[in-house]
Amino acid sequence: MNTPSNVMPESPLESQVAAPTVIPATRRFYWSVRRELWEYRSIYIAPLVVAAVFLLAFLIGLTFSPAHRHAPLDIIPYELAAALIMGTAFIVGIFYSVDALYGERRDRSILFWKSLPVSDLITVLSKFTIPLLIIPLLSFAIAVVTQFVMLLLSSAFLLGSGLSVGTPWARMSFFHMSLILLYHILTVHGLWYAPLYGWLLLVSAWAPRAPFIWAFLPPFVIWGVEQIAFRTSHFLAMLLYRLTGPQPSTSTAPGGTMMDMLSALTPAQFFSTPGLWIGLAIAAAFLAAAARLRRYREPI
């Protein structure tokens, strides 16, 4: 089974009989991520609820408002669905990150987690993966399924009213739209926001209580101090830049849809933005600090 290891103090016979004495880091990481999904079920429940409510509203619109029925080419509801679901997921990600390393201290379960052979770094990285990758991918999947159901519903109503079904399908280019959405979610909601999640996790690992206040008060204080002392607002500009995301150099045509806007930022532009790499470096520093802090932390 395993390649012979010379690190192990036990006799080779013993190590063959016994289970492998080391579980690969990837497996420990995998179970750590699953554990987060068990604990924070709102990660998928919240966007699902929003999607369900939205679909219901869409259906009501189709049933009772003839105007909607005859405007099946309207892309705005589709964008709105994606925006609502992604927005919900973003908020869930913020709440998750603030609580992730604080909750385990508050409920004392950190002592249980620390009694198992999982390092602080793996724990912190697994918690970082949730807002960085898991929540964006989940919200993407939910958004795409929602849009697809919307498309099916529209088509069904069009069929009922004797109009051609082909038009919306051709016009929408559903696949293309989904690709743009996936690109936007992974780049902006994942990589671009990474330092935000890193900061929240760091505060979550450190805060003696009220991590929310500790997470959001310092930026306010820095902003205020900068305003009063230097009469500048570089910090605020930096925060806004981080929140709005990198802007494409070529401005989009007026009247363009949200999808046009999202796709205007090419991967080449995105990955050559210095802000991205600076942000990732800051995120790495925050995470390293969070992992180190967790070593010292005891239940509250």
Add this chain to the structure above:
Amino acid sequence: MACIEARGLRKNFGTTIAVDGIDLRVEEGRILGLIGPNGAGKTTALNAILGLTPYEGELRVLGRDPWTEREKLMRDVSFIADVAVLPRWIRVSQALDYVAGVHPRFDRAKAEGFLAKTTIKRSSKVRELSKGMVAQLHLALVMAIDAKLLVLDEPTLGLDILYRKQFYDSLLNDYFDRTRTIVVTTHQVEELQDVLTDVMFINRGRIVFACSMEEFESRYLEVMVNPEQVAAARALKPIHERQVFGRSVLLFDRVDRQQLAALGEVRTPSIADLFVAVIGNQPGGVQGAAR
């Protein structure tokens, strides 16, 4: 190699000295009871041993430095910090999945076997279980881990007497096999007396008493002295004296059994009685002077 070896182990919290230079050596296969009043430094010492807190001095657990190698150490060490640390949201089945997923020495079938003897349902969440059941679940998880060292810090705190008895019974019968080492702290000393192989008293961050249970039984005798012989008994320099139903009970260290038998009824004292004698006899200045 000793299982735990500490030399000059110290830990301060600001100006408070929690652990004040502990020297400790625990051999493999022992069951050590660490007994001390509240705030004596037991938990801090255990936390240092488990790599939960940084410390000064030398400390090796299974040959490793616990603070820098906690992750590796936890493959061979398990601990129950206290009964309330299992996350309340976790399902029993999820706890089994998770530990099986991350721990190389966890025997899931064994844990399921322990759970089968209880009324704990696989689909229950920890928050739905009674305190006793949570302790049983935690014990089932820990006993299914083939660890070399098990550390229990007040494992039965807040449990009723039935569960406490069960807890130690299963620990001895199903877990302890003379190659493992167990370190346990508790307030309920009486229940541990028959379980331990070694006992250690800790007070104000220092070890004030340590001996094996064999030594304990051969060294210490307690005599309920006949009233007319109290003066004669006191002449033998008891280390402690207390009154029970108006009669004097004297505790002796290394006094001949025959000699004591002449004074009254002789028996082996409880650890609790010796604890009171040892800790009670300690003037507050002793540690300060020795520092």
